Amino acid sequence: MFQFTITAKNSRARAGVFTTPHGDLLTPVFAPVGTQATVKTLTPSQVKELGATLVLSNTYHLYLRPGDDVVAGLGGLHRFMRWPHPILTDSGGFQVFSLAQTRQIDDEGVTFRSHIDGSTHRFTPQRSIRIQENLGADIIMAFDECSDPNDHEYSKLAMERTHRWAEICVRAKRRGDQALFGIVQGGIQADLRVASAKFIASLDTPGIAIGGLSVGETKEEMHTMLDVMEPHLPANKPRYLMGVGTPEDLINGVLRGVDIFDCVLPTRLARHHSAFSPEGRLNLMNATFAHDQRPVDETCDCYTCRTFTRAYIRHLIVAKELLAGTLISIHNLRALIRLMESIRGYIADGSFESRVPELLSQWANNAKRLVNG
Ligand SMILES: [Zn+2]
Numbered sequence: 001m002f003q004f005t006i007t008a009k010n011s012r013a014r015a016g017v018f019t020t021p022h023g024d025l026l027t028p029v030f031a032p033v034g035t036q037a038t039v040k041t042l043t044p045s046q047v048k049e050l051g052a053t054l055v056l057s058n059t060y061h062l063y064l065r066p067g068d069d070v071v072a073g074l075g076g077l078h079r080f081m082r083w084p085h086p087i088l089t090d091s092g093g094f095q096v097f098s099l100a101q102t103r104q105i106d107d108e109g110v111t112f113r114s115h116i117d118g119s120t121h122r123f124t125p126q127r128s129i130r131i132q133e134n135l136g137a138d139i140i141m142a143f144d145e146c147s148d149p150n151d152h153e154y155s156k157l158a159m160e161r162t163h164r165w166a167e168i169c170v171r172a173k174r175r176g177d178q179a180l181f182g183i184v185q186g187g188i189q190a191d192l193r194v195a196s197a198k199f200i201a202s203l204d205t206p207g208i209a210i211g212g213l214s215v216g217e218t219k220e221e222m223h224t225m226l227d228v229m230e231p232h233l234p235a236n237k238p239r240y241l242m243g244v245g246t247p248e249d250l251i252n253g254v255l256r257g258v259d260i261f262d263c264v265l266p267t268r269l270a271r272h273h274s275a276f277s278p279e280g281r282l283n284l285m286n287a288t289f290a291h292d293q294r295p296v297d298e299t300c301d302c303y304t305c306r307t308f309t310r311a312y313i314r315h316l317i318v319a320k321e322l323l324a325g326t327l328i329s330i331h332n333l334r335a336l337i338r339l340m341e342s343i344r345g346y347i348a349d350g351s352f353e354s355r356v357p358e359l360l361s362q363w364a365n366n367a368k369r370l371v372n373g
Contacts, residue, residue, distance in 0.1 A: 002179040002206045004238050008348045012230060012257040015347040018207075018238050020086045020138040021177045022078060023053065027238060027259040028343055030250060030336045031056045031088060033267065036065075037081040039333075040267045041325040044083045050302070050330065051337045054086045054139075056262040059131055060095030064114050064121075068134035076136030088262070089137040090242070091128045091169075091183075093144045094211070105145065107161065125168040133175050139207065139240075142169040144183040146212045149221075155187030155212075162211075163199050170203055179206040181240060187212060188221045190228045197232035207238040210258070214244045219252070226256035233257070247276065247339055247363035254343055255356055266332035273317050275328050276335040280365025282310075284328065289314040302334035339363075 001021060008015040018025040031054040032039045032047060039047050039055060047055065057077060062068060074080045077087055093110075096103055100112035109124030128143035143165045147158035166182045173180050182200040186192030200208055210229065213222045226241075233239055240260035241253050250261055269275070273285040277297045282289075284296070292310035304313075304327040316324035343359075346352035 001177060004207070004236060006236070008350075010347045010350055010352040011255075013254050013343075013347050013352050014257060014259060015344045016238070016259060018259070020179065022084060022086045022138050025053050025086055025260075026344060028250070028254045028340055028347075029054055029260055030340045031260065031262040032333050033058075033262055033264045034081065034083075035061050035264070037062060037071075037077060039329070040271070041322070041329050042267075042333075044081065046303075046326075046330060047083070047333075048085070050334045051341065052085075052333065054088060054260070054262075055083055056088045056090065057081075057135070057137065058095060059089045059092035059128065059135065059141075060099065062089075062135055063092060063131050064116055068131040072134040072136070076134075078136065086139070087137040088139040088240075088260075089132050089135050089141065091141040091143040092123055092131065093128070093141075094146055094243070096123055097146050105161075107164070109143075110145075125165040126172040129169050129172040129180075133173070133178065136175075137178065139179050139181060140173075141209055141242075142166040142180060142182045142205075144185055144211050146215065147185065147187050149187035149212060149215055149217045151187065152189050152192070155185070155189050155192055158187075158212075159185045159192050159196050163196070166200060166203055166205075170205065181205055181207040181209040183209040183211040183242070184229060184233075185212045186225075188217045188225055190224070193225050193229050194232055197229040201232060201234050205237075207240060207260075208233055209240040209242055211242050213241065214249070219249075222249075223252055223256065226253065226258065230257045247336060247366050248360060250336065250339060251343070251356060251359050251363065254347075255353070266336055267329045270328035270332050271325050273324065273328065276332050276366050278362060284310060284313050284324075285317045286314070296328075296331050297335070300331060300335060301338070302331050304328070304331040304334075 003019040006016040103112040125143040132140040144162040145158040147155040182205040186196040238259040241258045289310040295305040
């Protein structure tokens with residue numbers, strides 16, 4: 001049911017097809033994030049029109065609200081959110097560690113208090129799998145612990161727990177129509193990353209996720225970790241770099257053999273009036289755009305850029321109209337999806353590696369907060 005076929009290679013960069021029960025994913029692929037079973041401000045048909053093939057939803061949030069049993073009773077996540085295409089859920093682990101009010105970790109799991117109402121809950125590897133089976137995504141994650149990347153001792157402990165939990169998840173999984181990915185951890189410690197890549201690879205899951213990066217380490221540290229892991233990851237399985245990233249991160253990730261990415265950045269920036277553009281990140285609320293008749297990005301083929309001026313979008317922002325968030329989200333998501341489409345083309349024609357400097361310079365100004373941003 002889950003097949004990964006590599007169609008072209010360019011040094012370590014790969015183009016491929018990952019087959020899922022709800023459709024084929026052409027990789028490398030960027031997945032918009034639909035935390036609460038919705039990509040914020042967009043309808044599923046708008047998300048589809050952007051060229052998105054895969055959407056990520058968060059187990060922690062959907063477990064708390066509306067409840068995974070409620071989603072299961074309504075026919076599962078695809079039916080509930082009316083997205084009949086591939087879905088990926090995370091394990092809930094990352095949110096428990098980053099959002100829950102208080103949490104106590106032990107070798108069997110995590111007890112935490114909801115950030116919504118303070119109620120007490122417990123996640124174990126078995127429970128995370130059961131919740132993800134209720135939600136019914138095509139790609140699901142093993143329950144893992146994300147450490148402070150700089151703390152070697154804690155990173156080792158968290159990695160060992162992640163490995164034990166991954167084995168439990170593999171045994172706990174019952175549904176045959178979901179691909180469970182094991183997660184490599186190990187902070188920014190090269191020895192731990194190698195050990196973790198080898199261990200997770202030995203579990204023979206249909207794909208491998210890389211967790212615990214883009215959590216505060218430098219770009220160079222993230223690239224080094226991707227470089228040290230890569231030779232130990234199975235070549236014939238998709239690799240998913242969780243929660244990454246910026247346009248620059250996508251280019252650098254593909255260059256280092258990553259196939260799947262997700263990030264809240266495009267939609268989060270949109271809610272803060274910020275748009276990707278070849279000139280760098282634009283803050284469209286800025287008064288300099290009040291009479292600007294150009295689209296956000298003259299080179300972009302999205303609905304927003306084909307239809308509206310910067311001046312109109314600025315007006316919507318100033319008037320606090322919700323359409324502003326929708327229009328900028330459409331553009332920002334399309335920008336990353338279009339970047340991935342061109343990267344797939346470059347891998348296919350063998351030019352990706354030689355184009356990396358040009359791609360990185362094109363996107364350089366978007367990596368950081370821009371002037372006025
Ligand atoms: Zn656009």
